[in-house]
Amino acid sequence: AHPLEDTWQAANNALQAASSHVRLFGGHIDKYFGDGFLAVFGVPRSQESDAKAALEAARAMVTSSPLPGRAGVASGLVLRT
Numbered sequence: 001a002h003p004l005e006d007t008w009q010a011a012n013n014a015l016q017a018a019s020s021h022v023r024l025f026g027g028h029i030d031k032y033f034g035d036g037f038l039a040v041f042g043v044p045r046s047q048e049s050d051a052k053a054a055l056e057a058a059r060a061m062v063t064s065s066p067l068p069g070r071a072g073v074a075s076g077l078v079l080r081t
Contacts (some may be wrong), residue, residue, distance in 0.1 A: 010067060018061040018069070025057035026050075043080070051075045066077055 011042075015037070019029055022039040030038040042050035049067070058071035 014065050014067045014069065017064065021057045021060040021064070025053040025060070026056055027054065040080075048054075 015032075015035065019037065019039075022029060023039075025041070027039045027041040028043055030040050039054070041054045041057075054073050056077065058073050062069045062071050
C-alpha cells in the first residue's frame with residue numbers, strides 16, 4: 001500500500017474509534033471536520049452527569065488512541081438552533 005493511504009487509514013481508524021467513545025458515554029457527534037469532530041452531551045435533554053461523561057469520553061479517546069491525540073472539553077449552557 002502507498003504510505004499516504006496508510007496514513008489516511010490510520011487517522012480514519014483513530015477518528016472512528018474516538019467517535020465510538022463519545023457514543024459509549026452518551027454523547028452525539030455534531031459534526032466532523034478535517035481530522036477532528038465536535039461532540040455534544042446532554043442532547044436532547046441535559047443531565048447533571050453530562051460534564052463528567054464528556055470528560056470520561058475525552059480521557060478514553062486520548063488514552064486509547066494509537067496516534068498522538070488531544071481533546072478539549074468545554075461546559076456550560078448552549079443554545080442550539
